[in-house]
Amino acid sequence: MPTRSLSLAWPILLLTVTMSARATCQAAEPVELRLWPGDAPGATGDEPTDVPTITVYQADPATSTGAAIVICPGGGYGALAMDHEGHQVARWLNSIGITGVILKYRLGSSGYRHPVMLTDAQRAIRTVRQEADAWGIDPARVGVLGFSAGGHLASTVGTHFDAGDPDAADPVDRQGSRPDLMILGYPVVALATEYAHGGSKRNLLGEDPPEELVESLSNERMVTPETPPTFLVHTNEDEGVPAENSLLFVLSLREAGVPVEFHLFEGGRHGLGLGNGLPDLGIGPDTAFSAWPGLCQAWLGKHGFLDRK
Template identity: 60%
Template sequence: MTRRKAKMVLGVIMIAGVSALVGPARGGGPDSASEVVKLWPNGVPDAKGTDPDKDVPTLSVFLPKPGTAKGSGVVVCPGGGYGMLAMEHEGREVAEWLNSLGVAAFVLKYRLAPKYHHPAMLHDVNRAIRVVRHGGSKWGVDPNRIALLGFSAGGHLASTGGTHFDAGKPDAKDPVDRVSSRPDRLILAYPVIAMATPYTHGGSNKNLLGDNPPAELVRSLSNETQVTADTPPTFLAHTNEDAAVPAENSLLFALALRKAKVPLELHIFEKGQHGLGLGTGAKQFKIGPNPAFQAWPKLCETWLKGQGFLTKPAAPAAP
């Protein structure tokens, strides 16, 4: 893919602004998860089979140590080009980092190509937010403090969840479907965003949409075109050297957020390849550590604190 030079100086840019247990997730095992829950315990709508690995989307639940919980939660979408899931360095490791902040984490195993295409993945991420919001009391999560975090293609899925949501159906038979699928915040790390531009990631695009998708469908999932004033406040991190998913993806989303007057924070680091996770590297993908990119989790921690996600809720007043 030919990279185009961004029309701004790139360095570091800061804009202020009830469930059944199942087995390990594809792409890595949620070994330290407290439980793994099915998004649809009674059968997945529009499933093409019953394979627990390929047809059953799940959430691996990671809870902070007792006494440290801040009452907030984050649904994590690992990347993998919509064809696999990097469940270790973009899943479990991220969940454990969030737990260290006192935040409950829910790692999403969503459906993938070639068996599935859009809208299966959107249904999975929308349902994941609903499951956490509806069942929040079980995990000590405030239903009004749920963020959606995604890496690479998982960042596209997270940005889709943040731009293609609904308020729920009050008359739905399933009580989970009665609550909103809108995340309260978005966190996007080197996300695929701009499907209808030269900056898209070809593999993610094909895996999500299949061969020769209608132009309007492509545009509707080029999520910088879907930002509105209702899009959640967003934190973005990318690298200028990312050749697989150019930084223009984050820049275009950030510009759309600014136009819609949605609060955001954007960090573009000069050095670093694609797929860095927390910046500590991933041996299975031959990705080495990147000390500079290791700064983004700390920056995100500061942002989350400012968003009220790291403040322990006050104890109820005595009667």
Template identity: 60%
Template sequence: MNRYFCIVFACAIIGTSLAAKVTAEQADISQKVELLWPKGAPGAKGSEDGDKPTLTIYLPSKEKATGTAVVICPGGGYGHLAMDHEGHQIARWLNSFGVAGFILKYRHRNSGAGYGHPAPLNDAQRAVSMVRSRAKEFNINPNRIGILGFSAGGHLASTAGTHFHKGRSDTKDPIDRVSCRPDFMVLIYPVISLIEWCAHSGSRRNLLGNKPDEKLVENLSNERQVTPETPPTFLVHTYEDKGVPAENSIYFYLALRKAKVPAEMHIYQKGRHGFGLGQKHGPVSTWPLRCQDWMRGLGLLDKKSSEGKQK
């Protein structure tokens, strides 16, 4: 009994220590959260936390900083956000090789008063413009700001990369006067199309409702919105993905190729939907290294060119 008690007591101490560590990390994170619109988001239907889109800021050490930044869009079917394995873990991974990470908490069907299109897109566009407008403060190059998304967050990221403005001259808001075009995209098992046979039904329903207008479905099926101005893109999917068919990535890649937009795609055979960084999931766990190689090839990890004029 004494031995059993000691083991239980030790486990309790370890558990308490881990909990304290997590709490400390969360406290640190909370100090870096900023509202996208301090005076209230456009179209906000309430004043709860879920009505207020935010960015959680992760900056790399000055020694590692490359001047590149990424806005991170966690997935969740436009009904929740996978903030840990598709948010905080991703920001820490980016920081490990000198890239600043900005986790976007965007509005969705079950946040606050409930939101569909265009609220998530407004939030993503604002996030890119905000990061770019404060490039000097964050020690980043305003011409090296990308967007990364998983699953439905990949749909949001690809929407931001195919639906953007280069600065609104008709507004007094200094952030909205800055371009919201991402300089590159990283899309991991993304929802791309909202065409019914290919779409993730939950994401489509949460974003557009049960009976969406067909013109809106077409406009937000991003494989049909690619132009030569669409940013260079890195795509990852798996053959076994039963949540979001790999055709989403494949058709987007083909559209990028047709428009002569630089792109790289990796289709792994094994891997369920939602694997995040892919740790303990076999070959798909190599995608972060492949992504770093791709970014390096574009000069995004070159410290020598970490400064630039704001767009």
């Protein structure tokens, strides 16, 4: 049977995943890839929880726009909501022609602390850019999307980035880590305020982090004019992560002159994902909140992520 391969172009081959060929009008099956060819920086073991990966959902070649978005599921930096904040989101992105790249980052519950999570997220963005030609991606249209604590990670990537190291031995590290836009769903943002999510803060920074470290990761305080355009969605009824996290970030974006769109829905608990229901928790679809993907799609169009190139 014919086969196709999706591989990372490491100096020493990391992983080549071979899968059955599909008709050219269909997207490839998702493929999970390690972010580093050997141990990840700071790894404390070789269990699955010590190995950050990306799962690549390539958009259908017939409808692909060439854009890609790295997805950071939430879970308080202690778990990962991989289904409704990961795989479902990647499939939605595929439906509008965008390649979805789900990041499995290392967690505080496995003994990791900042900057490990940020390093994983930056590496994911660099990897997508490095593999842009092979994956049919425009390296100038690579965004990041995150929910809850994953929204904190996404907003950290969008406020703590670099242009890459042109002298790095690893070609991935030569790529820049700044996302071209951010999408934040009910995000944890304001770690240095009364609105901080305590569990996320502890898992990220430990029990008694230095005040200056907390300040530097209270990302509404780190916005500059170079922060990427941002789309945010939250609910007024969110008791897990108060909407003030989004509101404070929006105010900072406005003050810095960064393009921003924000939707605050009246009803809805924390952690609704796309708003199409959480059957395992006995939660049905939320008709109002489920409007946000359509609103986001229109916003992505304004920023060139739906243009076929």
